[in-house]
Amino acid sequence: MTSENNKERSMPVLTLTNLAKRYNRKVWGVRKMDLEVEDKEFVVFLGPSGCGKTTCMRMIAGLEVTTRGSIILHGKDITDLPPRNRDISMVFQNYAIWPHMTVYENIAFALKLQKKSRSEIDRTVKEVAAMVKIDQLLSRIPGQMSGGQQQRVALARALAVKPKLFLMDEPLSNLDAKLRVVMRTELKAIHQRTGATSIFVTHDQSEAMSMADRIVIMKDGEIVQVGTPDDVYFRSADMFVAGFIGTPPTNFFPVEMKTAGEKVELSHPRFAILISGSDADRLKNNGQNSLILGVRPEEIKVVPEKDSLLSVEVMVVEPQGSFQIVAVEIEGEIVKIVVGSAGKIQPGERLHLSFVEERLHFFNAETTKRI
Amino acid sequence: MPDTTEIQDRETKRNLTPYLLIAPVVIYYIIFWLFPVINAVGGSFLSTSLDKGGIFTLANYKAVFKDPIFWQAVINTTIIVIISVTLEFFLAFGLALLINVKFRGSSFFLFLAIIPMSLPAVAVGAMWNSGLATYGWLNSFLIRIGLIDPSNKILFLAGTHFSRMILIILVDAWQVIPFMMIILLSGMQGLQPEMAEAGRVFGGNRWQVLRKITVPMLKQTIITAMILRIIAAIQIWLIIVMIFGFNRLPVLMEQIVLNIDQYMAEEFFRKGMALSVIVAVLVSGVSFIYLKASGAFDDPGSREGDE
Structure with missing residues (x-):
């Protein structure tokens, strides 16, 4: 616990250096990403579709091979590690809840692979299920659940592993407008409670503004501006940001x-x-x-x-x-x-x-x- | 209410539509399927045709069960089905996984891999028959590349019962693996890639992801592929006859053809009918047991309280 006025910068949790991704030796998904994410920070990657924000997140997760650059998490170079050795967890846009497992089995999957004891798995599953309010649904299978409930299962599964870094790839974009606003608030509350360092990808600028500690605005595979919601709104770095942030825009x-x-x-x-x-x-x-x-x-x-x-x-x-x-x-x-x-x-x-x-x-x- | 009759009329019309649509198929099946089946089943229990004064008898079945070749055929068929379907499944699954990663040239590889499927069994039989003959192309090839000595040609077709069986299983596998691979591949391509990605993010290595996520999610596809292959494998015969001839490696279907088509006597014809009824019952029985055991009849939503 650091005191309020002791605001010296701690060592970054995640450092991206000169990160780039090229597909088939010609198309650049991400041209250049340099970014430091602080401990307990909630960072949002924001940009129009095709700007490279999801590609960047997938490189951090280890689901895409990096073409250039490095990813350092907690002082360890994870650039070439398989996803399972990275101490990360992820919420996918389409939930990616395994339909052949019950909610309980979905949440317990990673813990079982870590060879945790039965009682510890049980405790963790119940704890995170309560946190996202699905403790009544543990024995159900995903096919019987609504989109919002499936999203909560995906969230619980990601919380259960207590990762060093929590990745969310447009997790709310498949929900209806009303539920999206509800989940936004809940996600923010969960983040404040767990303090998990998080990266959140979205193309919805109002979602980014309402959730982020810092927003990383991307365009054509590059960062345009990094800053707090106030920074990007009141001190937009260029016309793209000024025209992208705000409803209606500048x-x-x-x-x-x-x-x-x-x-x-x-x-x-x-x-x-x-x-x-x-x-x-x-x-x-x-x-x-x-x-x-x-x-x-x-x-x-x-x-x-x-x-x-x-x-x-x-x-x-x-x-x-x-x-x-x-x-x-x-x-x-x-x-x-x-x-x-x-x-x-x-x-x-x-x-x-x-x-x-x-x-x-x-x-x-x-x-x-x-x- | 004057409305009621009109509503009922409309509902009746609407309810009839599906039946009218399937009627041609039902009629077709009654004439060309149900009728011959009844004829064959009935005929297998008759001493001779009804208009020649045939009476009910179990003699045809007794003849089948007393025939030692029949039992040999049962054993051979069982071994071929078990080994070839297992072998074909694993090879086809591996190939499908390989093609599914979409490496450079994978579509050309897919094209190559499905060639054997497009060949008819007669052609495959003829091809391997000429290949496996003592002076066939396989021996020439092996001599040419220096693997064997010209004086030491391999007598593929003259081998023991066991080696003939191995040969048939390999030739059969060569032909039907593409078929199984295509079914499995289409199942794999229907899975969202995120399902496996989530498995890797949440701690699984490739083997664990395959075993705990990909295979269970492909269950329906695997059941379909296996059941089609099992049914086809029980009915293997043409390729065996093409390569070895009749009675060299007796199997069930081959015995039916042999009895009905090759021996020109009514007692063999009726024995063949009895044999075909036995094979039909066997195929349905095996399929049913397989589907039951693999849980295909289970209601997918009935896993309450499974913690």
Whole structure:
């Protein structure tokens, strides 16, 4: 137990160095992965399909041969070890519960192979079954169970081995929307209780935001950004991250920069905005005049006409209960705005908008990187 | 209610549909299957045909059971079935596992492996007959590669009873392994790869994963492959006759053909009928016992309280 203020970095549990995977000597699944995972951390690999997140997890599990690089777990190089010698466990997307075994046998499988005593196996199985609330189902066979129950069995099986590293490959994506949110909370609670270092793969950014200590955002087999949910949301490393994280995602406006004394002016065909302070300094130092301005939907405000930056006509309104998403068209691009639910907005209505200036994002128009 | 009769009419119509659809098959079976079967079973209990004043008799069966060749055939068939089906299963399973890992060129290997299956038994028999003859291609080949001396040709076909049996088992295996392999391979390809992967992650080595996960999950496929092979193996005869001729290695089916087709006398014809009834009962009996023993009749959902 370390005390709260003693926050020195401990040795990483998992270190990936220059990890890469190529299929058939031509197609790169993962180009380059460098990552350190801390003890008890919950790390989420997030990215669109085909970005290499699952391949990377399968390499950590030992189910894919690595083309290059190394995987160190608790100081031991496991790059070329078979899965059974890696001290890991895994929850598969399609559960992969063995249909010819009862729930009890499924959970006890690994323990039996470890030659644990009968009483110890029995104790562990009952303990983890209670943790995921399937203690009533131990004698059932998986064919008689719902998807949610099977997912719980997969979870119990993975918890039973008390691994050094807990891998989860899109474990919630086969569940219905309501159950997914329930399981999300339970998984987080289980993680807090067991403290097992975990890697979780998903393509669902809201799942990643709600569960992760740190999110690893991947694209085309490479890491784009590693950071806390706040990091990736408020300080997105590039336009890909800004456009991937958040529902609805960041709105982008191409702007031209002009220096105006201490300040800089960003001009768009429909509006011009003055930037001051450290943001202005950064933009001046950057030197480029063509930029992309990124504004999160909730950082566009509806204001009285006299304070407004621009006025637009409402195209579509999507009520969400506690808020509404308003879509407007600005220079041929759809821009989405999150507005509180007070005061119903109608399509065709004119809105006067302004931006929250301290929360603007600036990106290089060519490299798409954050400025 | 005026609705009720209309609903009943519709339901009757709907219920009749499946029966109408299977009717042609049922009629076909009655004419071409059931009728000959009744004829054969009945005929095996008659001294001669009914219009010639035939009466009920067990003489045909007595003739079968008194015949020492019949008992020899039973023993031979049993040995061939047990050894060849076991051998074929393990080899076919191994080949299927090999092809299933999809190495480079595995599809070409699969193509090569299924060639023997496409050959008819007569062709296989003729091929091996010319191969195994004293001046056959197998001896020439062995001499050519220097494995044996020209003065020392192997007399494959003249061997003992035992060596003839081995030869038949090998030739039979060569021909039917692909058949079994295809069935097993299709079963393997139907398994989600994650099932075996989970086995490896949760501590199993390849052998343990095979034994505790792959094989149990393939149970239905294995039962199907085995039952088809057992039924076919009990009925082996053509290849034996092609290679050795009649009565050199007596088996059950060969004896039926011999009695019904080769001896031109009614007592042999009726003995052959009795023999075919015996073989039919035997095949059904063995299949039933196998299915029962392998648990194919068990309800897969009935494993409550098994902890």
